[in-house]
Amino acid sequence: MKVNLDGRILQGVEYLHKVGLNFTAEDLAFFVDKNEILFRKPVEGIKSEVIPTEYGIKMRTVIEPGVKIDYPITMCFGNFQHGGEHINEQELIVGDGAEVKIYTFALIGPKQHLNRRDIVTVRLGKNAKVELYDIHYHDETAEIKFYAELNAYLDEGAYFYNLLKITDKKCGNFKTKFYGELGPKAVCTVEAKLKATEGDEVVVEDVMKLVGEGAKGLSKSRIIALDGAKAEFIGEAYGEAPNSRCHIDCAEVVKGENILLKNIPVLVSQNETAKLTHEASIGKIDKKQLETLMAKGLTEDEATEVVVQGMLR
């Protein structure tokens, strides 16, 4: 069924509601279906250039120093009528002391066959603060190969938070790589929450490079693997600067059979005062958690769902 432009935006908004986000079409600042820009509105304090290419878009966004935007900027990068080869390249430059919260949505409509690459680079100036929420909704009838790369460069005292979330329907063949380079006293937290279902193959790779004195990084992943899913987490931390800290925390929970899970930590310290830690677990849901809930009258399946939903929140 062919949908009109408004139809695609409305479908996108419907997907957002399905993942528990109550945004309306009016809240969106940007909406693109592969390389067809459906909607774009100016945001005060942000300069943005968008160039459609044969396979996607190139976008460069600049937030001037000191600009503080007190409402979330929402952008949708979808595939509703256009699939196939898809490449998005985005650069976000955030000036010294600027603050912004951005939601980007990767929404993939029904029956799309997709080989998509999103390459995003974020540069944060001194004491800049950015929260970037990357929320996916992949229709279960779509065939997806997706590579999402996020490179973040944090100057002195900058703060960066990133959340990647795919907790509804399917992930597909999904690989994500985060690379963070943290300057002095910069703080970076990246979280990934994914639910892999039958046929999904998921790879999450987080690399934190602590190059500035007193830099702090946290990588936290929660991966739920259901029947027939494969998931791999690679967490790397490089403590190069004095008094830098990084903690990698990954929990992979299994529910079902024919599941393959891997968890690979890499901690490399190049400074005696750097402290790097890693915490990993792979296995079924903790029996004690299930029993505590079952003592309230929940069945094992109900208790499992409660624990899983909590982890993926």
Add this chain to the structure above:
Amino acid sequence: MGTLLEVKNLKFVTEDGIEILKGVNLDVKKGEIHVLLGPNGAGKSTLANVVAGASGYENPTEGEVVFDGIVLNGKPIYERARLGLTIAFQEPARFEGITVEEYLKLSARNNPDADIEACLKKVGLEPCDYLHRFVDDSLSGGERKRVELASIMCMKPKLAVLDEIDSGIDFVSIDEIGNLFKTMRDEGTTLLVITHRENIAKIADRASLICDGKIVETGDPSKIIEKFEKECLTCTVQNPELLKELKFNK
């Protein structure tokens, strides 16, 4: 008062062949606070788990657990909860991403009249400070146990087994907890309280003393406490460390 819980000649042997319960007989009357007192290793928590039907404890080796006239042997923990029997574990689990409010609502799902804010206040936690908090590692041990007590109040079961819910909570608030138990009883929940603290036992209507997998006496709490102090605290059967010390002193 009629009997709500009857434990008849209960034996429990582990997979390794260790006999932990050696023929427990116990009755808990409707509307009472019944304290089960005993030294470490006496079988208190095992008895609690068998009564509640925790995983691996649903089927005792011998004997019966009868609740409100129904034989519970073989019934899983959630079925027992739906019949009105629940347990607060010694170390209640913690949950990522679940708020205190959600946890209490889950507990109250079969009790539509539950006032979750009132339950929180009763355990000494201000709703505005706690409802939005996660039931995870950010709560202290004492706070987590208070939340667990609030969750039991939200459930309003016929019988709650409280397994050392008082441990890990500072001594000043032990009296508060005693008063809380009385409130729970007055609101219609019978309590089987497992503890090794005598001051908790003082608030009971009746008490039982368990030793080496058997109930050795049931009756007035003050007498049971006296017996516990006289016999259990110096007993070398349940306290091998003390036995070593005595031998050394000889």
